[in-house]
Amino acid sequence: MSDSNTTHFTNPSTFILLGISGLEAAHVWISIPFCTMYTIAILGNFTILFVVKRERSLHAPMSYFLCMLAVTDLVLPTSMLPKMLSIFWFNSREIDFSACLTQMYFIHSFLVMESGILAAMGFDRYVAICHPLRHSTILTNPMVAKIGLAVVLRGGMLTLPYLLLVRQWPYCETNIIPDTYCAHIAVVKLACADTRISSYYGLFVLFCVKGLDMFFVALSYTQILRAIFRLPTKDARLKTFGTCISHLCAILTFYVPSLFSSLTYRFGQNVALHFRVLIGNLNILVPPMLNPIIYGVRTKQVRDRLL
Numbered sequence: 088m089s090d091s092n093t094t095h096f097t098n099p100s101t102f103i104l105l106g107i108s109g110l111e112a113a114h115v116w117i118s119i120p121f122c123t124m125y126t127i128a129i130l131g132n133f134t135i136l137f138v139v140k141r142e143r144s145l146h147a148p149m150s151y152f153l154c155m156l157a158v159t160d161l162v163l164p165t166s167m168l169p170k171m172l173s174i175f176w177f178n179s180r181e182i183d184f185s186a187c188l189t190q191m192y193f194i195h196s197f198l199v200m201e202s203g204i205l206a207a208m209g210f211d212r213y214v215a216i217c218h219p220l221r222h223s224t225i226l227t228n229p230m231v232a233k234i235g236l237a238v239v240l241r242g243g244m245l246t247l248p249y250l251l252l253v254r255q256w257p258y259c260e261t262n263i264i265p266d267t268y269c270a271h272i273a274v275v276k277l278a279c280a281d282t283r284i285s286s287y288y289g290l291f292v293l294f295c296v297k298g299l300d301m302f303f304v305a306l307s308y309t310q311i312l313r314a315i316f317r318l319p320t321k322d323a324r325l326k327t328f329g330t331c332i333s334h335l336c337a338i339l340t341f342y343v344p345s346l347f348s349s350l351t352y353r354f355g356q357n358v359a360l361h362f363r364v365l366i367g368n369l370n371i372l373v374p375p376m377l378n379p380i381i382y383g384v385r386t387k388q389v390r391d392r393l394l
Contacts, residue, residue, distance in 0.1 A: 089175055089187070089251050097314050098182055099258050100183070100184060101181045101182060101183055101184060101211075101262065101264040102184065102187050102262050102263070102264050102269065103179070103181060103182075103262055103263045103264065104170070104174055104180050104181075104264050104266060104267060104272070105174075105180065105263060105264065105265045106175060106180070106265070106266075106267050106364075107135070107267065107360055107361050107364050107365065108265050108360050109359075109360065109361040110361050114174070114175040114176075114329035115173065115175060115176065118171075118172055118175040118176065120171050121168065121171070121172075121368065121372060122168075122172070124164075124328055124372045124373065124376045125168050125372060125376075127270040127311050127376045127378070127380075128160060128161070128164055128166075128372070128375035128376040129161065129164075130381060131376065131378075131379030132157040132158075132160045132375065132378070132379050133161070133297075134383070134393070135153060135154070135157045135216060135379045135382065135383065135389070136154055136157050138389050138392045138393060139151075139153065139389075140156050141392070142316035142389075142392045145389065145392075148210075148211050148222075148226040148228075148231050149211050149215070151228075151231050151235070152161060152204055152207055152208045152211060152231070152235075153208075153382055155200075155204050155235055155238070156201065156204050156205070156208070156337070156378060157378070157379065158202050159197050159201045159204060159375075160201070160374065160375030160376050160379070161195075161375070162193065163194065163197045163198070163370055163371055163374075163375055165203070166170065166190055166193040166194050166197070166268075166300075166376050167190070167194060167267070167268045167371050168372075169181040169380060170182060170190065170267070170268060171267040171268060171368070173392055174267060174366055180257070182269065186342075187251050187264075187269040187274065188253060188269070190268060190269045191249060191250065191251070191253070191269040191270070191271055191274065192246055192247075193273060194251055194269075194270075194371065195246045195249055195271055195292075196243050196245075196246035196270065197242065198242075198247070198371075199245055199246060199292065199296060199297070200238055200239060200241075201242065201350050201374070202296070202297045202300045202341070202342075202345075203237075203242065205300065205304065205334075205338055205341060205342075206300040206301075206303050206304055207234050207235075207238060208334050208337075209303065209304040209307040209308065209334065209338075211226060211308055212307060212308075212311060212330070212331050212334055213307040213308075213310055213311055214226055214332070215330070216311050216315070216327060216331075217310050217311065217313050217314045224370065230258065234304050235314055244389065245292055245296060246289055246292075247290070249271050252256065252275075252284065252285045252288065253271070253274055253278075253280075253285070256278035256279075256280050256282060256285075257265045257278065257279055257280055258278055258279065259279035259288050261277060262277065263277075264277065265318075265360055265364070266364050266367065267364060267367075268351065268367075268368075270287075270351045270367060271289055271372070272286070272289055272349075273352070275289075276387040279355070289349075293346075293349050297342070297345070297346075301342060304338060308331070308335075309316075311331060313319075314327075314354070315327050315328050333382050334382045336377075337374070337377075337378050337381055337382070340373060340377045340378070340381075343373045344366060344369060344370040344373065344374075345370050347366060347370075348363070348367045348370045351363050351366065352367070357383075368371045
């Protein structure tokens with residue numbers, strides 16, 4: 088931009104997070120349910136980790152994946168909530184440029200990790216139901232460790248270009264982010280350059296990574312349902328399908344708001360800003376809160392150990 092009135096800088100020293108625009112008067116009240124969800128998420132996921140560690144019958148692949156999910160669900164809301172509460176309670180809206188990029192990296196990398204863990208849990212259910220005699224030989228502890236490492240590396244490596252691209256864009260006129268945290272697309276929209284590569288890469292991660300995970304989950308459950316319908320009795324079919332209910336609930340609570348939030352940020356110009364921000368926050372807070380409740384209620388060994 089050549090306009091002399093335009094402030095042009097490569098890396099701003101700080102960004103300003105507005106919180107939930109249009110609902111500033113209700114920030115304190117909104118923080119109450121958000122804090123409640125965070126508290127439930129922290130207690131629930133620590134409980135899952137504690138129960139799995141203490142109960143030897145839970146030392147199995149599905150429980151190891153559940154522990155990975157619990158760790159992810161501890162990090163995700165913790166990456167966002169402290170800064171959000173400082174905005175709501177103390178009107179502390181500034182965030183350092185480096186801190187903003189760090190927050191962005193943790194949130195987006197752990198969202199990708201959670202997607203990968205849910206896909207791995209779908210594979211575990213497929214092997215357990217369709218190839219029960221080979222489950223212990225296919226999903227050995229070393230194999231589970233390799234899958235977990237691949238999920239972590241994939242999340243970390245795929246999110247790294249977000250930071251590299253965001254650092255190189257020039258920013259001008261404003262450093263105000265109309266959100267409670269440093270979402271990738273919200274920061275990219277502040278750049279005064281051709282940022283199509285960032286937008287395209289974000290869509291690649293959304294459709295070719297999370298979309299691929301959803302495809303593998305759908306493929307696993309197609310095979311699972313075929314195996315269930317071949318069972319001889321209705322009771323056997325219901326009992327077998329019951330082992331998948333908790334995983335299906337976790338999939339729905341993660342993917343539905345995640346896809347809605349990502350798409351409305353890019354294409355939902357007619358969606359109210361405060362609604363988009365609320366959905367983005369709930370996308371990070373609700374799955375970590377619900378996952379330990381879902382698995383605590385639906386997994387018999389976890390439920391019995393808690394009781």
